[in-house]
Amino acid sequence: MTTLTLHATGPVGPDEAWERYAVPARWADWAPQITGVELPVARLVAGVRGRVRGPLGVTLPFVVDAVDEAARQWAWTVSAGPVRLHLVHWVAEGPDGGSTTGLRVTGPAPVVVGYAPLAHLAIGRLVRPLS
Template identity: 75%
Template sequence: MTTVTLHATGPLPPEEVWERYAEPARWPTWAPQITGVQVPVGRLAAGVTGRVRGPAGVTLPFVVESVDEAARRWSWTVTAGPVRVHLLHWVSQGPDAGSTTGLRVSGPLPVVVGYVPLAQLAINRLVRPLDRGHAASRE
């Protein structure tokens, strides 16, 4: 089992960054590795299960393990057969009224190493205004 922690800081306020996490329908607008989300609710809650769709239409089941709205923290586990990856996300006040987000990814070494570049790109986009052309094409 390997764990990697990533961070990104940007100009968006923490409240907006948190809402981008809290509403799964918004994930494809900032996470290029996610092309769709199938979930029975509009907002994250502990115990929620769903499926996340990635490149080539591959869908993976997930379960939301915890959500703390006040602390702007949440965690989930994504599975692919016997492989389980646990992700912990948080958002905090950043410099100059912006925000900092963090992501801790835990799982098998090859999976974590392969996922880290995409995850870093995603959280970098999460804390910045959306490219309107890209957002429109993903919605």
């Protein structure tokens, strides 16, 4: 297993960046690899199971492992057959205003390394105004 940590800082405030995470219906607004989310709740909650839709109609099951609203942090595990990725996301105040978001991805090295550029693009969009 390999773990990789990514960060992005931008002008969007931490409360707004957190809401973009906490409301899965908003994920497709900033994450280009996500075209939709199937989830029985409107807001992240630990233990909930759902499916995330990607390009070409690919859907992957996931479970939300933990949510800490006060700390603006959450974790989930996404499965693709026998491959599992564990992702931990957090949002903090940026050093000069705005916010900084972090993502720690753990999984098989080829998958983690292959996913990193797209994940970095997505978290960069999370902390920037949406057009």
